[in-house]
Structure formats: C-alpha cells, structure tokens
Amino acid sequence: MPDRPFHHGNLRAVLLDQAEAVLRERGLDGLSLRELAREAGVSHGAPRKHFIDRNALLDALAERGFVRLADEIHQAAAHAPDHAHALQAAGSAYVRFAVKEPALLDLMFAAKVDAPSEAVRTAAERLFAAMADIMSAGVEAGVYDASDVDRLTLVLSATVQGTASLIASRRITTSQGEGLIKDAITLFLAGASTAH
Template sequence: MTRQSFHHGNLRAVLLEQAERALRESGVDDLSLRDLARRAGVSHGAPRSHFIDRQALLDALAERGFARLTEDVTAAGAGHPDDLAGRLRAVAGAYVRFAVTDAALMELMFSAKSGSPAAGVSAAAGRLFSAFDELFHADFAAGRFRSADPTRTRLLIAAVVQGVASLIVSGRIPQEHGDGVVDEAVGLLLADGRHPDR
C-alpha cells in the first residue's frame, strides 16, 4: 500500500484492517504500532494519532471484532424468523466460522473483555450478548428450550459455540465435522429434542 492509496480521513480503518491481517498471519505477540505503520505505508508516528499505545490498538481491534461478530450472528439469525432450530443452527454456525477464521482475533476479544476492559470493548461485547437475547427472546418466553432458565440456556449456547470453535482451532476435530457437532448440540438444547434436519 502506498502513502497515496488512502485518504487521511480513513487511516484508522486502514490501520485496523492491516492489524487484523497481521493477527491472522502472526498472532497478537508480533503486533506493534511500528510494524502496523510499515504495513500501512505511513510514517512510524502516524498510528499514534489514532491509538495512543499498543493497548489502545488492541482494544480497538477487540471492539471491531465484537461488532463484526454481532453483525454476522444477527444476519444469520434473521434468515430463520419462524424456525428456532434453523435459527439456532445458523447463529451457532456463524459464530463458529468467525471464531475459526479469526481465531487470534477471537482470543484477543475475550481476553480484552476480562479483567478491567475498556469501556468500548465492554459496550461492544454487551451488544453481542444483547443480540443473542433479541434473537431468542420470544423462544425463551414460549418455553421452546429444554431448560426453563434463559440464563442457563444462554450459557449453554455460548459453551457449545466456543467449545466447537476451540476443538476445530486446536485440530481436535476437522472443520468439516463442526456443523454436525453443532446440529447435535442444537437438538439437545431444544425442548422437544428435535434435530434441526428432522
């Protein structure tokens, strides 16, 4: 990328795109503002006009990751408004795909959320979990899940999607088997125990 290939007004977006690419290639440990400037084709000091330090960059990446994941699961769920099993399967699939495709970003997102997270990260994470609530609110109210406790069901959904993604990323199960594991888990979560394809 040359110095003339973007307008100064979108430098922050360019830096975040380059930072995500660096995460995919070499992980968070090698990510630095200096390397980011080199990748974006700007002066070494240019990133500091948007990120005061490396931690601010990592927080911005985590916030952006939560926003993207929220968009992905919301769009996936919107395609199945009247089919709980299909909606749950689509949402879980979108979550797992994101977690597998951007494993380093996903790890960064949840490490940034723990401890004393930046306000922007907390808000972005909150929007993700609010999206889950909105997608399944009516189903909780109607008792369509096996557990009558919505909080427990949300935790089970999170455990399933995080667990499947972790197993794929670690190589414990092939990626092509992930959908099958999600399908079986969906059947276990539903009140009637129905498999999504039955």
C-alpha cells in the same frame, strides 16, 4: 529517514484492517504500531493519534471483532424459518468466524479478559445481546419460558464458544464442529420441550 506525510483519509480503519491481517498471518506477537505505520506509509507517530499504545490497538481489534461477530450472528439467524434453524444458523455463523479469525477470537475471549476497556465490554455485551435476542425469539415461539432466557443464553454462548475454540485450536475439524453444534441444539431443544 524523515517521516512520511499522512495520506490516508481514514487512517484508523486502515490500521485496523492491517492489524487484522497481521494478526491472521503472524499472530498477536507480530503486532506493532511502528510496523503498521510503516506498512500504511505514514510516520511512525501517526498511529498514536488513534491508538495511544499497543493495548489501545488490541482493544480496538477486540471491539471490532465482537461487533462483527454479533452482526454476523444476527444476520444469519434473521433469515431462518424457525427457532431451531435460527439456533443452527447462529452456531454456524459463530463457527465460520472462528475458522476465519482464530487469532482474533482468541484476542476477544482470552487476551482481553482481564480489565477490558469500556468499549470492549460494550462490544462483548452486544454479542451476548445478539444471542439473547435469538433465545427471546424462542420464548415468543413457545419453546422456552421467559425466566429461562438468561440461563439458556449463557448455555448457548458457552456451547458455540467452546466448539469454536476446539476448531480454532485444531482439536476438531470444522465439519465435526458443525456436527457438535447441531447435536447440542438438538439436545438443547429436547431439554427445553421436556421442561415445559
């Protein structure tokens, strides 16, 4: 069968969109560059112009996931009236992402942990920077000391990631996860106020 001609203006974006859909529907094992090329209607070699191999595709998916999650957290927290609501909004955004994209979340935090590419590492740092920005706003609001921001950012990140993982693995429901986030933030803020 002859190769079909390339006809997409932005094949990379098309392949990533399709790869996310496959990841949602069939999981990580269902991803193949050849199959994505077939579904995109391009030659089986066309994806290699953007992704040298399957691992490069997985890196790009993880990078895209970190960037999207960071943006969603930033947007959610930006509209909050105060720090407590910003924490809740960030936690809720994280949970929504976990519910919608459990396989992508797993790829981001489990499959790409060992020797991540520079792009994946940078994208992950963007997510943690979004969380740090929220914590820094708490410093400005007088909730925390500036010296606590790094530690509190890790605690917040671990809390929302752990809750998201429990939801994604169906150990708890989404509403239970939202309740856990709310309870954790209440304890988080109570602990911060007693530390002053």
